[in-house]
Amino acid sequence: MDAPIIQLENVSYAYPDGPMAVKNLSVSIGKGERVAVLGRNGAGKSTFFLLCNGILEPGEGTLFCGGQPVTRKKKDLLELRRRVGIVFQEAENQILAVTVEGEVSFGPMNLGLPLQEVEKRTGEALSSMGLHDYAQRSPQFLSGGEKKRVTIADILAMEPELILLDEPTSSLDPENVTRLEETLDQLSEAGIALVVSTHDVDFAARFAARGLVFSHGRLIADDSLAHIFSDSALLEQASLRKPWLWQAAEAARPGESAYPLTMDQYRQWLKQSVVSR
Ligand SMILES: Nc1ncnc2c1ncn2[C@@H]1O[C@H](COP(=O)(O)OP(=O)(O)OP(=O)(O)O)[C@@H](O)[C@H]1O
Ligand SMILES: [Mg+2]
Known part of the structure; x- marks a missing residue:
């Protein structure tokens, strides 16, 4: 292993x-x-x-x-x-760089990757975080949530x-x-x-x-x-x-050892409650 x-x-x-x-x-x-x-x-x-x-x-x-x-x-x-x-x-x-694009490409550049690879990774990371239109903006002047997305894109590119x-x-x-x-x-x-x-x-x-x-x-x-x-x-x-989903299920059918955590599990759980009635 x-x-x-x-x-x-x-x-x-x-x-x-x-x-x-x-x-x-x-x-x-x-x-x-x-x-x-x-x-x-x-x-x-x-x-x-x-x-x-x-x-x-x-x-x-x-x-x-x-x-x-x-x-x-x-x-x-x-x-x-x-x-x-x-x-x-x-x-x-x-955040270190003066543009969002510069910021996100900083990590892959530092890894010494070929330019083409740096550009590919930067582009993919920016679009994952919905930041394509922000490429030339200054990260310093973004909102808190936008900055957060830049920092996530930074790491994705690595x-x-x-x-x-x-x-x-x-x-x-x-x-x-x-x-x-x-x-x-x-x-x-x-x-x-x-x-x-x-x-x-x-x-x-x-x-x-x-x-x-x-x-x-x-x-x-x-x-x-x-x-x-x-x-x-x-x-x-x-x-x-x-979680709310768990609490809602528990209120409907108290006394079970565990309840759904995801919507998929909840759908499954609802089907079972119909069958068991
Ligand atoms: N730079 C620091 N210098 C001194 N004490 C610190 C420092 N950073 C955190 N602490 C202390 O260490 C403990 C753990 O802090 P930590 O930041 O790991 O908590 P956390 O679980 O991340 O909290 P939060 O949910 O608020 O982010 C706390 O008692 C905090 O006051
Ligand atoms: Mg913390």
Whole structure:
């Protein structure tokens, strides 16, 4: 079996003069997985992402990429960042260039790819995010949601094996949330692993099968979303609510161990309720 793309073994991290933000974390992400990262503000989600991408160095424990320990050597970090891309929670932290096109082509150029390939990837990433008409605009003067789409296009153009998206839907309007979900589906079909942190449990339910739940810097669950949303004590501990679809189904037929998470599952579930009557 292939080694996981990334694996954290007993990793802890404290910010300088700050709290212990991630405590004794062991988790791995394999090829093509779709994972939702859940937990209240300050739970450690963004810190986990920054550790996965080598931006923060574990205080204790080890990060592995493709089965190899990642040291602070430039070679290791470059290899890690080629394989693992991150879309930051704050778009401002990511934007560098003076035009949207320049911004999105920056990553593939840095990889030293031929110009034709750079142009192809840039064009595809811009259209995935509905940004073709923005190519010559200055990213600095875009709205929050538009900037977010530029930062997602940035990472798409790098074609990594794993993309970490830190609250990607938070500043998007409904049309662009749908566009993003379609893009995530396409990436997933292409075999790219996706790890997405979100406070939107309805989006998490549509998007992922596996969930990681953080609370006070600890990973308190690494399980299927069906298990997570049927564990009331866990939901209370992490301040999470159940998805609306789940709640609606539970109100209609209380007492079942799990309920639908996606529209497809809901249709299936409705058919079964008709049969069982
Ligand atoms: N640069 C920093 N310096 C000091 N402490 C920090 C820094 N960034 C985060 N923290 C602290 O580390 C802890 C974890 O923060 P983190 O940003 O990982 O949480 P989060 O789960 O991403 O929260 P949110 O949902 O608000 O994005 C919090 O207690 C936070 O106050
Ligand atoms: Mg965060």
